[in-house]
Amino acid sequence: RISKPINKMKHVPIIPLLVVLVSVVHVQVGAFAPSPFRQRSDVLRKLRPSAASITDGEQPTAASTSSINGSNATPITSIKQLQGSILRAQAGPLAFKTKYGVLNPFAIWYGSVSIGLGLVWFTALTIYQLFSYVTRGKLDKNRLIPNILNQTWGTLLMLFTYSFPRIEGADNLEKLYNEGRPAMFVANHNSWMDIPFLGHTIGWRNYKIISKQELGKVPILGKAIRVAGNIMVDRKDKRSGLRALKAGIQYLKNGVHLCTFPEGTRSRTGRLQKFKNGAFKMAHKAGAPVVALSIVGAHKAHPVWGMFPLRAARPLCKIVVHEPIESEGKTEDELVEAVRETMMAGLPDDQQPLK
Numbered sequence: 001r002i003s004k005p006i007n008k009m010k011h012v013p014i015i016p017l018l019v020v021l022v023s024v025v026h027v028q029v030g031a032f033a034p035s036p037f038r039q040r041s042d043v044l045r046k047l048r049p050s051a052a053s054i055t056d057g058e059q060p061t062a063a064s065t066s067s068i069n070g071s072n073a074t075p076i077t078s079i080k081q082l083q084g085s086i087l088r089a090q091a092g093p094l095a096f097k098t099k100y101g102v103l104n105p106f107a108i109w110y111g112s113v114s115i116g117l118g119l120v121w122f123t124a125l126t127i128y129q130l131f132s133y134v135t136r137g138k139l140d141k142n143r144l145i146p147n148i149l150n151q152t153w154g155t156l157l158m159l160f161t162y163s164f165p166r167i168e169g170a171d172n173l174e175k176l177y178n179e180g181r182p183a184m185f186v187a188n189h190n191s192w193m194d195i196p197f198l199g200h201t202i203g204w205r206n207y208k209i210i211s212k213q214e215l216g217k218v219p220i221l222g223k224a225i226r227v228a229g230n231i232m233v234d235r236k237d238k239r240s241g242l243r244a245l246k247a248g249i250q251y252l253k254n255g256v257h258l259c260t261f262p263e264g265t266r267s268r269t270g271r272l273q274k275f276k277n278g279a280f281k282m283a284h285k286a287g288a289p290v291v292a293l294s295i296v297g298a299h300k301a302h303p304v305w306g307m308f309p310l311r312a313a314r315p316l317c318k319i320v321v322h323e324p325i326e327s328e329g330k331t332e333d334e335l336v337e338a339v340r341e342t343m344m345a346g347l348p349d350d351q352q353p354l355k
Contacts, residue, residue: 101307270299294346320346
């Protein structure tokens with residue numbers, strides 16, 4: 001009796017392997033290319049300077065793309081108009097649009113890893129909730145454990161997607177940590193990657209993020225924000241602002257760091273926006289130092305029109321850690337201005353605020 005040869009490939013999950021393979025290639029292309037890909041479209045090379053000068057990661061604007069198809073062409077002002085060669089030049093030859101944003105192989109990999117880890121993360125947070133209920137929160141008053149769970153998710157996500165940012169000036173934190181002083185960390189906000197970047201920069205310490213209440217509705221992320229005791233602010237409710245102020249001051253007194261994005265919302269172009277003073281009140285009233293962080297290049301890895309990051313962060317992104325700025329001896333306005341000037345000093349020209 002002659003047995004039939006066994007087709008081992010029959011049992012191999014071909015589609016997941018292809019996704020991983022293409023994603024790895026996409027990461028490598030992004031890792032060593034000075035622009036989104038080694039070669040831009042020939043169409044872009046023939047454009048007049050006004051159109052060819054579109055910066056990597058920025059959404060094309062009416063001013064920068066009006067000459068692509070002639071002076072009478074419709075300006076590109078939204079994702080719906082991000083077509084053909086412009087889309088491929090910005091996000092790669094395999095990029096495509098969805099109603100939620102642009103995707104390419106790396107974005108699919110990033111999203112898959114994020115959601116896959118998120119399911120484990122969600123389960124771990126649920127178990128912690130049960131633990132906290134049984135112990136009535138007495139064994140983890142500052143909620144360090146869920147913060148560690150959140151940090152683990154962000155660290156693994158950056159590991160599996162080659163997205164650890166470079167850190168400059170990390171020695172500026174050594175003295176602060178050695179003294180055991182809690183601080184307010186503030187950073188410019190360009191992408192979804194910014195929160196894992198913050199955690200990676202601060203390290204495995206207890207910190208709470210001040211965020212808008214709307215993030216509490218995001219699946220998994222919202223649960224993580226609530227369970228870890230992060231501070232959510234309802235911008236339409238003044239009493240919510242007062243509660244957040246009291247909670248933030250108490251955290252600082254308890255030795256817990258605070259983190260916030262003082263612009264209040266994500267920059268659509270990567271350029272620094274105006275600051276909102278609310279978060280600085282906590283540090284000022286508590287007499288805590290403020291550490292400015294300049295996040296460089298995140299808007300290129302994850303442009304605002306991308307559903308997920310479109311490129312690996314490692315070759316593009318870096319965090320500049322500045323020396324702590326003392327809040328004592330300064331008015332609140334002076335503190336805000338000092339932090340803003342310090343943060344601007346670490347940003348490149350294409351992220352400086354427009355005058």
